[in-house]
Amino acid sequence: MPGDITINICMGTGGIAAGGEAVMSAFEDALASADIAASVKKHCAAHKVGCRGFCARDVLVDVIENGGKHTYEYIKPDMVKRIVEEHLAGGQPVQEWLVKEDYHTFHGKQVRAVLADCGEMDPEDIEAYAGRGGYEAALKSLTSLAPTDIIEELKRSGLRGRGGAGFPTGLKWEMARNEPGDTKYIICNADEGDPGAFMDRSLVEGNPHAVIEGMLIGAYAIGAQRGYVYIRAEYPLAVQRLTIALGQARERGFLGRNIQNTGFDFDIKVKLGAGAFVCGEETALIASIEGNRGMPRAKPPFPAQKGLWGKPTVINNVETLANVPYIMRKGSGWFAGFGTEKSKGTKVFALTGKIRNSGLIEVPFGISLREIIFDIGGGIEGDRKLKAVQTGGPSGGCIPASLMETSVDYESLASAGSIVGSGGMVVLDETDCMVNVAKYFLEFTKSESCGKCIPCRVGTMRLLEILTRITSGKGRPGDVELLQELSEDIKMTSLCGLGQTAPNPVLSTIRYFKDEYDAHIIERRCPAGVCKSFIAFTVLEEFCKGCMACVRVCPSGAIVGEKKKPHRIVQDVCIKCGACFATCKFQAVRKRAVYGEIHTR
């Protein structure tokens, strides 16, 4: 029963980690307490909602009354009682806990199209979704549209795959539809493996029904009877909400036999990933659903021709599918109204890293990086200098601060040496070492390579080895050129997208930050002070108060000293973990550069 007052509590993974559940039960307790119950409770309902986007401020709580909305940030359970008493019962919002100006600028330049319902309703309640127009599009599609109409409408909308490659969705569906055969499949790829990305998790947690509805429409359009959601097991909450939503959709007749009396049969199964990044690649994902090692195979044949169990199969990313019901409901014109000529609509990004307002954002294509970072993101943490933005995860690249006017769309980011990718956007500042960043991504792709093809299996290892020797002071002249040559060979000859894009972080950092590579190789220093071989931690005696704080946190026992006397770090024992540096309240622990070893061949 919706009451006059609605309380929405953010309960995505971020919200829960910040204590969302405790806040929720605090509200329930407070509302149940005798004196409140009489006056307020019967008008009041507390809901858990999906990700609100601004995860950095969790737990976020909305109080909505008579259409007016007040949002509280950083809410802890012990604050709830006062909100209930003063705001709910007394009608006076607790001013000092409400969100500040930056909360509004965070939202100012965003367009919430696919995220429209995310964070505004209880994701575990199909009625909440239906109440906001959910499943109207599916109903319309199944009852009054021909499959080809749907495909045409999608083509008109200009929707392109949100998983990374940006292939036009309508075309993909058309290919699968035109393949002969009675058995076809639609798969939702929720194996969000890019580090630094959580768009799909947030969508499935916040609005699982939109994904299901998108799959239903897609299934009808291509003629599939069976769908799969391949989702990471690392996302337990998303899996749980999705499973609940599937059950509800089945109960309400949107899945199963003879859907809404249209004679159309379709059902969806959840398949849990088992921890392999490469399974985000279509053919590897299929192999994994079939119960095999997730090793990709060559295309053609494309999955739309020969996919799961050899049948025509469409694989769409979560965000792509979640867009479908909104496009079908609001029209292709509405969708195409956002974005640029070639990149239509909006895109969800996970804005993270050294950014003040990190969180989940949705922006129209064509917005500039500067607007995202400085207007929405509020600039760099601690007022340090922006160095670069990493987009597209391990397949993407780093765009330097000088190119912040770059428009965010498929083509512009590609020409800047990166990609839109699935939507990870990690902001890097002056304390980040770009060689280390490249090495980080190669470490990632090397350990996620399936091992099937040689350029990726051996090539990424060799790239990593070269990067490792550069960051550990053993770089050789010519290493940068060798990295470039090998990178090109790997890109051109690898079997699947993982290998074909694995060298991108190397190439783009060389392209924009060659000076940092040179500094490591020639000058033997790490300008950002990140690479352990080039730094040492020391205690400045004049600042040290002898408080023993660093001695306590040092995991390797490298700090010696007595109470009230200056401490000392034994360099041979120090593992350079930085714990002391982070702990010292008096800035007595200093990081200094050391020269690298003399290079020998």
Place this chain on the structure above:
Amino acid sequence: MVRFTLDDQEIVVPEGITVLEAARRSGIFIPTLCDDSRLEPFGGCRLCVVQVQGIPRLVTACTTPVAEGMRVQSTNEEIERRRRTIVELILSDHPNDCMVCEKAGDCNLQELAYFYDLRTNRFYGQRSQRLVKDQNPFIERDMEKCILCGKCVRACYDIQGVGAIDFTSRGFTAKIAPPFEKDLDCEFCGQCVSVCPTGALMSKQSLGKGRQKDVQEVDTICPYCGCGCNLTLHVSRNEVVRVTSRPDTINEGWLCVKGRFGYSFINSPDRLKTPLIKKDGKFAEATWEETFDYVATRLGAIKSKHGPDAIGGLSSARCSNEENYLFQKFMRAAIGTNNVDHCARL
């Protein structure tokens, strides 16, 4: 039939075949380490990359079906440069001990290293850690030499239907191993040995008995069951040291454990070397003359005393047609009886 252009040459091939197969039929060489036309295409070694007009990246000839009007370039400076890097990468994770390797002279990888003139390597680095010891009696598994072409896995799984080995782990640590990396325990058909392009899988019985250039190959037929598999005996110093089979035969080059590994009885010290005549319950060596006379005299005596039907002959299903023909002719024409049979019923 499909018409397409390969290196500026117009070629007509049956529908559905791969660019690699089409090139082979046209006599155009494209290097590969993981392809075998009897196995499903794998696309793992990437050496057969070619340029197809309209596709920005290189594609593998082994997995790309020929399409009408396709324009394919099988070689040029760029393609060869990339192929060379791939071989270089393989060698950077390989023991490169060709001078003592059993496979030298018959090794596809060695050939490619020679072809691309890889005297030095830009990429020497960590080598993958793989098991070398395997106590099984048949197959030497020197997995350090494995390049993960997966031919053995495909042969074991798809052709032999066994699946004794599979890819394990992933990325640089990937390897091919029996479950839990124990010793190989399988049908020991040796299909894996026959498809291995390097010295990773070898027959233990053949080790040190002569490299390929030292042996003479003789094609013949297997002496065991009735499949009639074609064998190629590898002979060195009057000894059969290895058995292989050609892929263009009725058994498509596949053999079983007996056919591939069961040959050493030929050179067994137990072989009968001279005729033997039993005297006082003991065998004594005899010359052929003595022996023939002995047998003919005894047979003649029995024949004249008891008639030819007191003599019988059992021929052998392991002897040739010619021998069997002579044997029955001997029984019927020389002895004069139809008492001749063989072991068809056993």
Place this chain on the structure above:
Amino acid sequence: MEQRLEGILNNYLQNEGNVISILQDIENEFGYLPEDAISWISDRLDVPPARFYGIATFYSQFHLKPRGKHCITACTGTACHVKGSEWLISSLTSELHLLPDEDTTEDRKFTVEKVNCLGACSIAPVVVIDKEVYGKMSSDRLMKLVKKLEKKESEKEKA
């Protein structure tokens, strides 16, 4: 063991699962994949054990050795990485005296593992201890949490 495996097998046969889902069930049931369990199931399904082994070693979710009692998972996603997850991990392995290539302490009390990304990048760096998510982690705080667990364990031992 057989009884538990029988249950897993029935569940698989009823829900048309695949080899991976069987392994996931075994991992959930036993905390790792015991060799005997794989042999048993491979025999029952007539699927070569090599295939199970190949899959088990491909996906990082599966473990062939028993895990520690407490599982500490450090996220190494990009956001966590740039916020110092590497330093968190080196302090962890140092504190628990883990050798390189080792993820479980000798007494099987602790397992330290990395995960590519938990998708909770806004609260980076993230560490999960026994399934509870901790955001904005510092090595100081992490050491305190670990030491608390260690203390609890040694007290239990004494008692």
Place this chain on the structure above:
Amino acid sequence: MTNSLAEIENNDVLFVIGSNTKESHPIIALRMIKAKRKGAKIIVADPRRVPMVRFADIWIQHRPGTDVALLNGMMHVILKEGLFKKDFIESMTEGFDEEFRKNLEEYTPENAAKITGAPKEKIIEAARLYAGSDRAGIYYTMGITQHAHGTENVFSIANLALLTGNLGKEAAGVNPLRGQNNVQGSTDMGCIPNMYPGYQRVAIAAIREKFEALWKVKLSEKEGMTATEMIPAAEKGSLKALYIMGENPVVSDPDCTHTIKALKKLELLVVQDIFMTETAELAHVVLPGSSFAEKVGTFTNSERRVQRVRRAVNSPGIAMKDSLIIIELSKRMGYEMNYPHTVEIFREIGQVWPALAGMSYARLDDGGLQWPCPTPDHPGTQYLFKGGFPRGKGRFTTVMFKPSAEQPDQEYPFILTTGRQLFQYHTGSMTRRVKPIDAISPEAYVEIHPEDAGALAIEGGSRVKVSSRRGSITVKAVVTKRPAKGMVFIPFHFKEAAANVLTSSTTLDPIAKIPSFKVSAVRLEKA
């Protein structure tokens, strides 16, 4: 085989009955697996869980010796459901009469299930699958033939193929797989007591006269004895001399004790072999012959393909080519054979048997040829009975199920089946001298079902004494679900624990004289 090995992969149904193909014909099994990969369905009927079962869509585990009941049951279903090929039966066959149909009536799936112990649903399913296919091949071996009623089993199989028209066309047929490399050739060459080379009957005067003219000698009119008749004749004393070339009956023939006793009675036993076999040890004279690698000639495989054998190494010592030994002996027996080279012999074979007339060593060089190949330009015959049968029409034979002669009883409660295993070959004289093979398969064993083993408190790996009415042996126990309950299996390759100590030499098939190796009654005890 009526059809060819290469055709197997184009079958859409394969009915494998009484054949442990994966172990006894490993490479033929690969073709079957290939067929499966290409979408074929496989039916395996075998009392044991042979490795081929892994690839089977339907596995019928019937009791040993109940094949006729199973096949008749299938035909009952095919008749009742109208799945038979009327046109084919009318135009190509005879004997599809009242008697034949009437006989099948009693083999309802229920009755067949009762006799065979296999569930009736599987019998029905297999019947429908086989009859529903246009390209269905039957593959069988000794599991069908080595019975006291082996010939009837074979007739039954032929009936099934005729009923569904799966004969005389590509990728179908009735395909017995031959167990030894040239067993086909030995038969083709007339090493059988009632036929000259090329299946030409001794009893027909015109044929005999033809051979007399060719061989320039008077030939005996009397059909001879089979191998299984010669041994009792030796024991009785009517056979005085035996010349054995490349055979080891002591180990391979039923009832070893009896075989040894019989051979010892001979006045002259001549054994020609490459090893001192158990049989050779009993001989008066041993002639050292040549192995396959030391001679030229031809072998004929299961699919009637004649292929070239080539010399690779020299024979050891003064061992001689087997053909030369025969030629020399013949000369001394007063019958001159004149063949300067082996090719001359092959040419003569072509003269006596038209099916090989078109072949020459040169033509055989490239992969061999399948007989019949009557002329030098004939491409060989891929499958038999295209457009008709040699006798005019294919004949249905009414076959009734007969229980095996030796049934288990209280004293001997288990059914013993003997047979081959993957690593060894026949009597082991070759394979057991190959070190790695001996390492992997060093000794004889008996396969026992776990429930039977449990009841007798027999543990895997322990020694078991297996006894029959003929004798007893002691072997290692292998406890496995491979055999059905109540059944045990012993491979016959191992002379030191010869399975043929247990088998019977008296329960022969009345027509083919084949021993009943698949059903003997035995008792098990802990040793």
